[in-house]
Amino acid sequence: VPSEPATRTFPSPFDVPAPAGAEDWRRLYPAYYLFSEERREFEEDKFWFFDGLHNPEPVYPFDAIMTESWWVFLNQFLTRVWQVPPALGIDQRLVNGYLYVSPTTIDDPEEIEKRVPVFLERAGRYYENWDEIYEKWVGKAEDCIARLRKIEFEPLAEIEPMETVTSIRGTTSAWDIMRLYDELLENMHEMACYHFELNMLGYGAFMTFSDFCKNAFPDIPDQSIARMVGGVDILFFRPDDEVRKLSRLALELGVADALVDNEDPDEALKAIGAVQGGDQWLAALEQAKEPWFWFSTGPGYCHQHRAWIDDLTVPLGAMRGYIARLRAGENIDRPLDEILRERERIASEYRELLPTDDDRSAFDETLGLARKVYPFVENHNFYVEHWHHSIFWNKVRDLGKVFEAYGFFHDFEDIFFLHRYEVHEALFDMLTAWATTNPGRSGYWQDEIAERKRIMERLRQWAPPPALGKPPDAVTEAATVMLWGITTDMVEQWLDAQEGDGAGDGAASALRGFAASPGVVEGPARVITAVDQLDEVELGEILVCPVTAPSWAPVFAKIGGAVSDVGGIMSHAAIVSREYGLPAVVGTGFGTKQIQTGQRLRVDGNEGTVTVVEG
Amino acid sequence: MSAAATQIRWLEECDASSVSEVGGKCASLGELIRMGMAVPPGFAVTTRAHDAFLDRHAVREREAELLASVHYDELREVADASERLRELVEQLELPEGTAAAVRAAYEQLCEGGANQPVAVRSSALAEDLATASFAGQLQTYLWVQGADAVVEHVRRCWSGFFTPEALSYRHRQGIAAEDARMSVGVQRMVRARCAGVLFTLNPVNGDRSKVVIESTWGLGETLVSGEVDPDRFTVDKVTLDLLATTIGAKQVERRPDPAGGGVVVADVEAGRRSVPSLSEEEAMALARVGKAIERHAGRPQDIEWAVDADTDEILVLQARAETVWSQRERPPTVQKRGSALEYVLADLLNR
Numbered sequence: 001v002p003s004e005p006a007t008r009t010f011p012s013p014f015d016v017p018a019p020a021g022a023e024d025w026r027r028l029y030p031a032y033y034l035f036s037e038e039r040r041e042f043e044e045d046k047f048w049f050f051d052g053l054h055n056p057e058p059v060y061p062f063d064a065i066m067t068e069s070w071w072v073f074l075n076q077f078l079t080r081v082w083q084v085p086p087a088l089g090i091d092q093r094l095v096n097g098y099l100y101v102s103p104t105t106i107d108d109p110e111e112i113e114k115r116v117p118v119f120l121e122r123a124g125r126y127y128e129n130w131d132e133i134y135e136k137w138v139g140k141a142e143d144c145i146a147r148l149r150k151i152e153f154e155p156l157a158e159i160e161p162m163e164t165v166t167s168i169r170g171t172t173s174a175w176d177i178m179r180l181y182d183e184l185l186e187n188m189h190e191m192a193c194y195h196f197e198l199n200m201l202g203y204g205a206f207m208t209f210s211d212f213c214k215n216a217f218p219d220i221p222d223q224s225i226a227r228m229v230g231g232v233d234i235l236f237f238r239p240d241d242e243v244r245k246l247s248r249l250a251l252e253l254g255v256a257d258a259l260v261d262n263e264d265p266d267e268a269l270k271a272i273g274a275v276q277g278g279d280q281w282l283a284a285l286e287q288a289k290e291p292w293f294w295f296s297t298g299p300g301y302c303h304q305h306r307a308w309i310d311d312l313t314v315p316l317g318a319m320r321g322y323i324a325r326l327r328a329g330e331n332i333d334r335p336l337d338e339i340l341r342e343r344e345r346i347a348s349e350y351r352e353l354l355p356t357d358d359d360r361s362a363f364d365e366t367l368g369l370a371r372k373v374y375p376f377v378e379n380h381n382f383y384v385e386h387w388h389h390s391i392f393w394n395k396v397r398d399l400g401k402v403f404e405a406y407g408f409f410h411d412f413e414d415i416f417f418l419h420r421y422e423v424h425e426a427l428f429d430m431l432t433a434w435a436t437t438n439p440g441r442s443g444y445w446q447d448e449i450a451e452r453k454r455i456m457e458r459l460r461q462w463a464p465p466p467a468l469g470k471p472p473d474a475v476t477e478a479a480t481v482m483l484w485g486i487t488t489d490m491v492e493q494w495l496d497a498q499e500g501d502g503a504g505d506g507a508a509s510a511l512r513g514f515a516a517s518p519g520v521v522e523g524p525a526r527v528i529t530a531v532d533q534l535d536e537v538e539l540g541e542i543l544v545c546p547v548t549a550p551s552w553a554p555v556f557a558k559i560g561g562a563v564s565d566v567g568g569i570m571s572h573a574a575i576v577s578r579e580y581g582l583p584a585v586v587g588t589g590f591g592t593k594q595i596q597t598g599q600r601l602r603v604d605g606n607e608g609t610v611t612v613v614e615g
Numbered sequence: 616m617s618a619a620a621t622q623i624r625w626l627e628e629c630d631a632s633s634v635s636e637v638g639g640k641c642a643s644l645g646e647l648i649r650m651g652m653a654v655p656p657g658f659a660v661t662t663r664a665h666d667a668f669l670d671r672h673a674v675r676e677r678e679a680e681l682l683a684s685v686h687y688d689e690l691r692e693v694a695d696a697s698e699r700l701r702e703l704v705e706q707l708e709l710p711e712g713t714a715a716a717v718r719a720a721y722e723q724l725c726e727g728g729a730n731q732p733v734a735v736r737s738s739a740l741a742e743d744l745a746t747a748s749f750a751g752q753l754q755t756y757l758w759v760q761g762a763d764a765v766v767e768h769v770r771r772c773w774s775g776f777f778t779p780e781a782l783s784y785r786h787r788q789g790i791a792a793e794d795a796r797m798s799v800g801v802q803r804m805v806r807a808r809c810a811g812v813l814f815t816l817n818p819v820n821g822d823r824s825k826v827v828i829e830s831t832w833g834l835g836e837t838l839v840s841g842e843v844d845p846d847r848f849t850v851d852k853v854t855l856d857l858l859a860t861t862i863g864a865k866q867v868e869r870r871p872d873p874a875g876g877g878v879v880v881a882d883v884e885a886g887r888r889s890v891p892s893l894s895e896e897e898a899m900a901l902a903r904v905g906k907a908i909e910r911h912a913g914r915p916q917d918i919e920w921a922v923d924a925d926t927d928e929i930l931v932l933q934a935r936a937e938t939v940w941s942q943r944e945r946p947p948t949v950q951k952r953g954s955a956l957e958y959v960l961a962d963l964l965n966r
Contacts, residue, residue: 084963085960085963085964086963086964086966087963112964116960116964119960120956120957120960123956123959124954124956127955127956127959128956204959204962204963205955205959207962208955208958208959208962211962211965211966212948212949212958212962215948215949216824216948217822217823217824217825218817218820218822219822219825219849219858219859220824220851221851221854221856221858223856224851224853224854224856227854346853346854349852349853350824350853353823353824353852353853354948355945355946355947355948356945356947356948358947358949358950358951359947359948359949361951362948362949362951362952362958365952365954365955365958366955366958366959368955369955369956369958369959476966477966478963478966518854518856518857520895606856606857606858606859606860607859607860
């Protein structure tokens with residue numbers, strides 16, 4: 001191995017040019033989100049990587065509430081609640097609208113040592129009472145969601161309703177909207193608190209077991225570790241289970257043809273309603289929807305990824321697939337008993353292979369804790385990113401509709417082009433105009449939004465480099481490895497790709513990523529960059545995407561293998577691929593850039609490589 | 616028991632308790648058959664037959680005479696004694712009953728098809744033990760055809776009982792001449808598409824959660840002797856996932872000599888060198904075989920195997936206890952701690 005010169009580095013975040021026509025992109029975001037001269041020395045010395053896992057596209061100004069909420073609450077738990085000994089915060093910046101993150105760790109052993117007793121006492125209390133705490137957590141999450149649902153934004157009326165007078169409440173609808181908007185934001189931040197209350201501890205316990213296994217059995221596949229810990233009663237398989245159930249019911253009730261023959265969801269529902277048994281099926285659909293169709297078609301951090309409940313294209317498309325398979329006599333059930341049996345067999349066989357009784361005791365302790373925390377690790381996404389966030393986005397839309405109805409915005413979706421603090425200004429402006437019955441500055445907002453739409457369009461064409469700043473000697477920070485799937489090797493490959501001028505030469509080189517799900521498969525590539533392209537996927541194709549969301553699960557029934565740009569072994573694509581027994585390589589960095597639809601790919605889920613074999 | 620029954624024992628009649636009769640190799644092949652493994656059919660020419668041969672011709676007396684004056688640290692002297700004993704043995708006839716029993720067993724092994732090729736190998740008492748590697752295993756004759764040739768090669772194996780290495784070994788181990796004897800195994804040859812060895816641990820680092828398979832084209836002897844860079848497959852022992860594949864150059868292969876008996880070494884055509892000699896399914900099936908044998912034996916194994924070119928069947932040729940890692944102390948993976956929380960802390964601090 002030739003020695004690498006020590007000077008290899010990623011571009012400075014200060015040297016990244018803005019895309020032509022989007023030079024003014026910084027106006028979309030608050031000052032604290034930008035690289036800045038006064039922090040230059042600190043910022044240039046750090047390693048920043050692109051968070052395509054949660055935010056594959058440029059961040060809409062309003063959507064920044066999601067990234068900002070973990071910016072404060074994840075870090076608060078890490079540094080100020082648990083004092084995870086070696087961890088400092090994970091910082092964020094926006095570059096050309098794309099989110100870059102940078103974890104920090106403590107090197108000074110004395111400083112780390114000081115934090116140990118704090119961590120042991122606090123984390124200890126949570127681990128010891130985990131089951132009870134998790135049960136309460138579910139209650140808190142559901143209560144938070146229930147309160148979110150109650151927030152209703154009504155259009156501004158020509159004249160205040162009579163009820164304001166009869167109730168003698170003294171407050172008004174303008175005040176209501178101001179309060180409800182604040183409540184909406186608070187509710188979002190409250191859920192973010194719950195999200196990170198258990199998140200770090202959950203992943204920490206999982207990682208402890210994972211590291212133990214890797215130590216005891218060098219090169220043990222990550223999927224083996226996940227299979228020993230993972231449960232089968234996972235909420236994010238529930239929506240897909242509901243879809244299977246509805247597919248079976250459609251055949252039983254004889255409404256399957258009406259569903260299969262109508263691609264458009266509205267027409268399909270109308271056709272089903274018109275046949276006998278249709279009412280019963282529609283009732284079953286309604287029942288399944290709450291809450292299981294509050295299932296985002298994306299990672300839940302961007303408003304444009306709609307939930308199934310808002311757009312039935314994905315679940316109805318999946319049902320058409322399942323109906324075809326059922327008619328062909330296939331079994332579409334997940335083999336739950338078998339998965340559970342395998343989980344016990346694998347764990348007991350690895351355990352037997354350990355060298356000493358002390359190791360077996362460590363294995364039992366760490367596996368026990370990992371399994372204890374796992375229901376949270378696996379299920380929280382449904383509560384937080386899917387159920388809560390999907391409703392949250394709709395509430396923001398409802399507020400947008402108030403602006404649209406008053407003629408302040410052209411379209412209710414325009415609200416997403418303003419930052420939440422700017423929405424305060426626009427709201428106040430509109431309420432003032434409404435109260436005075438004089439003109440407000442709707443023209444200003446409309447012009448600004450139009451300009452921002454243009455800028456966002458340019459930003460979307462830009463390809464964010466995987467990393468900026470100073471590369472670390474080794475990637476050791478826990479969340480970086482676990483959540484984002486970034487490893488020392490990966491950073492080396494990015495540096496290599498940067499030198500080799502990466503993207504041009506896709507055919508010759510193999511892409512490397514995480515071996516997320518075992519097996520080797522060849523097939524034609526289907527590059528998907530947005531959820532509305534999912535119906536283009538054909539049987540046996542290799543799905544190549546920036547990142548997958550759990551709601552894509554049905555498409556996994558069709559494909560031969562999966563490749564993603566971002567994600568680690570616990571990413572959705574990895575979990576779902578293992579579930580479906582498909583070879584998958586995740587975290588390739590450049591997959592969607594280097595691969596073109598139609599090229600023949602070889603996906604090696606054992607080695608973590610993707611090769612273009614033809615085309 | 617008939618005379619033939621004391622001279623010959625079929626492999627399926629052997630097991631771990633038969634070592635003194637049929638030697639370690641044949642006894643372990645019998646065990647493999649009993650556990651349901653596919654093993655090429657064959658028989659052992661027993662130690663009793665060997666005893667009878669040595670007694671008939673008073674070879675032990677001659678041995679005692681020759682070795683009495685040998686200084687074992689003088690290699691020349693050992694070599695001289697060896698040469699004279701081997702010359703003697705190679706001139707001697709097998710007792711008639713033994714020769715007839717070998718011929719009859721060989722005919723039976725051919726199952727009507729005349730002159731089926733067999734391998735003739737020594738199966739000594741001390742070899743194949745986890746703690747000893749005995750020089751006697753050097754006697755292996757491949758692709759022997761015809762009853763006369765089989766009888767001839769049994770005698771050659773017996774001659775190999777007196778190699779300088781074998782004499783020195785017995786002296787070193789303090790094995791008296793009257794206690795030493797050897798069995799010979801006769802086994803149908805496998806027409807091997809590919810063959811090789813497998814370890815039920817990773818021979819590089821001793822990791823017991825892996826099965827490592829080395830494989831090459833043709834008979835496995837090219838691999839054992841180090842004439843080729845084999846393909847290497849690493850399989851997870853628990854999940855049977857194929858974790859890594861390295862394709863070796865597989866420069867040459869051993870095939871039967873088209874001109875007659877024995878085998879020849881031939882170059883592998885360039886186009887076939889880069890082709891994996893095993894499919895993923897075959898690697899997994901081999902790992903399953905290794906796992907089953909290890910479980911039966913209760914310790915890590917070193918196994919020789921071949922894939923039949925006609926039937927694609929996996930055949931086990933030999934299974935021994937792995938000797939390198941099995942004898943080392945296995946250090947603990949982690950320091951024992953009082954609670955799961957303390958393991959979490961240690962993990963956070965040691966990243």
